[in-house]
Amino acid sequence: MNLRAGRLNSGMEDEAAEFTSSLTFDHHIFEADIECNMAHTRMLAHEGIIPEEVAAKIIDALESLREEGIEALDMDPSVEDIHMAVENYVTARIGEEAGFMHTGKSRNDQVATDLRLALRERIRTISRELLDFIDSISDLALDHTETVMVGYTHLQHAQPTTLGHHLMAYASSLRRDYERLQDTLKRVDQNPLGSAAMTTTSFPINRELTTRLLGFSDYMKNSMDAVSARDFIAETVFDLSMLAVNLSRISEEMILWSTHEFGIVEIPDEFSSTSSIMPQKKNPDVAEIARAKTSTVQGELVTILGIMKALPYTYNRDLQEVTPHLWRAVDTVLSMIRVVRGMLLGIRVNRDRALELAGANFATATDLADIIVRERGIPFRVAHRIVGRLVTRAIEDGLAPGDVDSVYLDEVSLEVTGRKLELDPELVEKALDPLENVRMRRIPGGPAPEMVRVAVEEMKSFIESE
Ligand code: ARG
Numbered sequence: 274m275n276l277r278a279g280r281l282n283s284g285m286e287d288e289a290a291e292f293t294s295s296l297t298f299d300h301h302i303f304e305a306d307i308e309c310n311m312a313h314t315r316m317l318a319h320e321g322i323i324p325e326e327v328a329a330k331i332i333d334a335l336e337s338l339r340e341e342g343i344e345a346l347d348m349d350p351s352v353e354d355i356h357m358a359v360e361n362y363v364t365a366r367i368g369e370e371a372g373f374m375h376t377g378k379s380r381n382d383q384v385a386t387d388l389r390l391a392l393r394e395r396i397r398t399i400s401r402e403l404l405d406f407i408d409s410i411s412d413l414a415l416d417h418t419e420t421v422m423v424g425y426t427h428l429q430h431a432q433p434t435t436l437g438h439h440l441m442a443y444a445s446s447l448r449r450d451y452e453r454l455q456d457t458l459k460r461v462d463q464n465p466l467g468s469a470a471m472t473t474t475s476f477p478i479n480r481e482l483t484t485r486l487l488g489f490s491d492y493m494k495n496s497m498d499a500v501s502a503r504d505f506i507a508e509t510v511f512d513l514s515m516l517a518v519n520l521s522r523i524s525e526e527m528i529l530w531s532t533h534e535f536g537i538v539e540i541p542d543e544f545s546s547t548s549s550i551m552p553q554k555k556n557p558d559v560a561e562i563a564r565a566k567t568s569t570v571q572g573e574l575v576t577i578l579g580i581m582k583a584l585p586y587t588y589n590r591d592l593q594e595v596t597p598h599l600w601r602a603v604d605t606v607l608s609m610i611r612v613v614r615g616m617l618l619g620i621r622v623n624r625d626r627a628l629e630l631a632g633a634n635f636a637t638a639t640d641l642a643d644i645i646v647r648e649r650g651i652p653f654r655v656a657h658r659i660v661g662r663l664v665t666r667a668i669e670d671g672l673a674p675g676d677v678d679s680v681y682l683d684e685v686s687l688e689v690t691g692r693k694l695e696l697d698p699e700l701v702e703k704a705l706d707p708l709e710n711v712r713m714r715r716i717p718g719g720p721a722p723e724m725v726r727v728a729v730e731e732m733k734s735f736i737e738s739e
Contacts, residue, residue, distance in 0.1 A: 438719070
């Protein structure tokens, strides 16, 4: 079937054919193209636009192509794209009647339909993997509701928290990534078929029927929009970029926490590398590559938006160049989910080290200020000043948080406010204890073990409802 035999007098120059062909990435829409052709052909026969026997022959040929697989196609660049390769296959099997398949259809609505069908599947796969990951993180969080560690702001010791609370922060952000994809799915799940080149067709086609046959939730209401819209791709790749950013932040923390300086976790050997010269090295390469690949996914998004920004309505061949960036983003993020998951779920946690850090650097100072407010009715700003001075003096005196007591607090208070506080020594001791700090934060969304268990339960029931 030579598309060029009409208007054109020659084949395309070899390098130009290779330059413009989409065949190197069209395998992503191979199955979708068969589905699309089948639905369209069934509809044409149902509406009496083409003879039933011809439709049956076309469907037969498409079915055998599905069985034989993509290897059965002639994928030479001169064929241009998968749509022509499929049509050529059907023509080779049943002859010229194959041409009826293309009645009232264009490659423009066909490729838009194929992309949406294929992407819908990929989003569903990613979503399942993501939910699974969130579920496993929640399980891990349950093991660590009492694993006290220090939390950071500005990467400086801030306040005590637990690893369980921290892990549920990961789970919460990934849940939003999941929900964002579900929302995008609504806009991917729209049928452009029937728009033909750009203005539909004068054949009495039935768009509701192809919509039903292809399992779309609706058909697109403007044919010019339908063939030229790729915002569903840009949106998906944004969602994937955001997800990659969140996976990258997790990776970054594993890199940091596994350093000798932090020493809170050990990354499993299966997700580590070593050095070719330094025999002692254990390197977090998987996390590093995940961190770097996040940038490549962002690059795909920027490229896609750049291709789209100046395209006049309707279809332009430029749109073909969007596609490989979509599939690269999809493939990258899917394997990122899997490897980051494997790495995170396999960590060995050094609970002693985590607790040691939580008590090493006055991360409990906020609570000390809080009890001064509660017990003595002093404004928080004054309490803040007293404790701030206490920390400065303790550091000058070479005292660790554990060496500070109510007597020391009174010395500082006398100096700052002219009055002693005379707090119950046990209360002061408790305020300075990281585990007590965490237990006291029984606010929804907070780190107290029972609140983290509530968060896990809530997450689990969300996962079950999906
Ligand atoms: N390979 C093309 C793409 O991916 C299919 C549509 C081609 N349409 C055309 N008029 N040349 O966009």
